[in-house]
Amino acid sequence: xxxxxxxxxxxxxxxxxxxxxxxxxxxxxxxxxxxxxxxxxxxxxxxxxxxxxxxxxxxxxxxxxxxxxxxxxxxxxxxxxxxxxxxxxxxxxxxxxxxxxxxxxxxxxxxxxxxxxxxxxxxxxxxxxxxxxxxxxxxxxxxxxxxxxxxxxxxxxxxxxxxxxxxxxxxxxxxxxxxxxxxxxxxxxxxxxxxxxxx
Numbered sequence: 001x002x003x004x005x006x007x008x009x010x011x012x013x014x015x016x017x018x019x020x021x022x023x024x025x026x027x028x029x030x031x032x033x034x035x036x037x038x039x040x041x042x043x044x045x046x047x048x049x050x051x052x053x054x055x056x057x058x059x060x061x062x063x064x065x066x067x068x069x070x071x072x073x074x075x076x077x078x079x080x081x082x083x084x085x086x087x088x089x090x091x092x093x094x095x096x097x098x099x100x101x102x103x104x105x106x107x108x109x110x111x112x113x114x115x116x117x118x119x120x121x122x123x124x125x126x127x128x129x130x131x132x133x134x135x136x137x138x139x140x141x142x143x144x145x146x147x148x149x150x151x152x153x154x155x156x157x158x159x160x161x162x163x164x165x166x167x168x169x170x171x172x173x174x175x176x177x178x179x180x181x182x183x184x185x186x187x188x189x190x191x192x193x194x195x196x197x198x199x
Contacts, residue, residue, distance in 0.1 A: 004182060007101075010087075011084045018079070018082075022078055026094045057140055079111060080108065086104045086108075127146050135160055136157050136187065137186060139183070147169065154167055155176075166192065168192060168194070169180075169192060169195070171186065171196045172197075180198075
């Protein structure tokens with residue numbers, strides 16, 4: 001350690017401390033499912049998204065679906081770990097000090113972004129897994145794609161606070177045009193709703 005430059009000491013400290021905390025947090029997550037630090041309101045960037053799964057489409061209005069939690073504790077540990085590791089690699093490659101800093105920081109930010117994306121994907125999947133389509137019964141919505149008298153279309157309904165698009169059939173065998181208001185009266189096999197025109 002005595003032969004290390006000041007910048008190398010910083011890189012080593014970042015790699016060791018960041019790596020240790022990152023591994024510790026990762027172990028906690030896989031053992032206890034600890035994702036509290038990425039479920040808060042510390043997201044750096046949020047954007048709307050349309051998510052398709054299990055025959056339905058979940059529509060988010062730019063509030064929580066794709067929040068990249070870049071400032072979460074786990075993301076910060078990933079930043080310092082990668083900053084240190086790649087900083088040392090760039091020093092060993094003979095880069096100028098300033099470029100090792102920029103290079104390490106860039107890799108660190110990229111690691112934060114990737115980790116945020118992974119965690120948010122996992123959280124979204126967990127959230128989707130708790131939605132019970134039976135809760136759509138009694139809810140009102142609009143026709144998204146025309147529901148023919150003897151066929152299926154799609155309707156847009158809010159279920160458990162999430163606006164979703166489901167396959168639907170007409171309960172009274174009457175055609176429902178796009179944009180018409182409907183009410184969910186039942187559920188058939190899978191994620192198909194039985195709907196009728198809202199009077």
